[in-house]
Amino acid sequence: MTADEVFSRYGIRKTLIRSAILTALLEKHEGLTYAELSGRIGKGNNKANIQRALNFFQITGVVRKIVFAGPRLRYYYNERKSNNHIYFTCEKCNSAYVFISEAPVVCLPESIKVIKIEFIVSGTCPCCNENTTHQ
Numbered sequence: 001m002t003a004d005e006v007f008s009r010y011g012i013r014k015t016l017i018r019s020a021i022l023t024a025l026l027e028k029h030e031g032l033t034y035a036e037l038s039g040r041i042g043k044g045n046n047k048a049n050i051q052r053a054l055n056f057f058q059i060t061g062v063v064r065k066i067v068f069a070g071p072r073l074r075y076y077y078n079e080r081k082s083n084n085h086i087y088f089t090c091e092k093c094n095s096a097y098v099f100i101s102e103a104p105v106v107c108l109p110e111s112i113k114v115i116k117i118e119f120i121v122s123g124t125c126p127c128c129n130e131n132t133t134h135q
């Protein structure tokens, strides 16, 4: 999927900064930290403009932000237009992934209004498991 297709899919206006951010997030499925994101989209964009665009994307549901233990915050393109996500973080190398599958169903009292559900699974990634196996 391209940034232009995302603008069309969500019916939102395209700007240069929004396009640069989306393109960067679409290229990195494991998400990007703010520093990685700002590094990828170039120095021509100031922090306020980047933050404003990220806030807009989060409000419209295009981009999700997840805070891993640390705290390590990463931004992701919300590929499934879903409010339920499963995230995985590797405890050895700190890599992070977003699972395509929906989060498990959670039974809560009816009096609770759920806005979003986020699951963070931690463990060791295939790369770290591979390295452990061959030592």
Ligand SMILES: [Zn+2]
Residues within 6 Å of the ligand: 090, 091, 092, 093, 094, 095, 124, 125, 126, 127, 128, 129
């Ligand atoms: Zn790892």
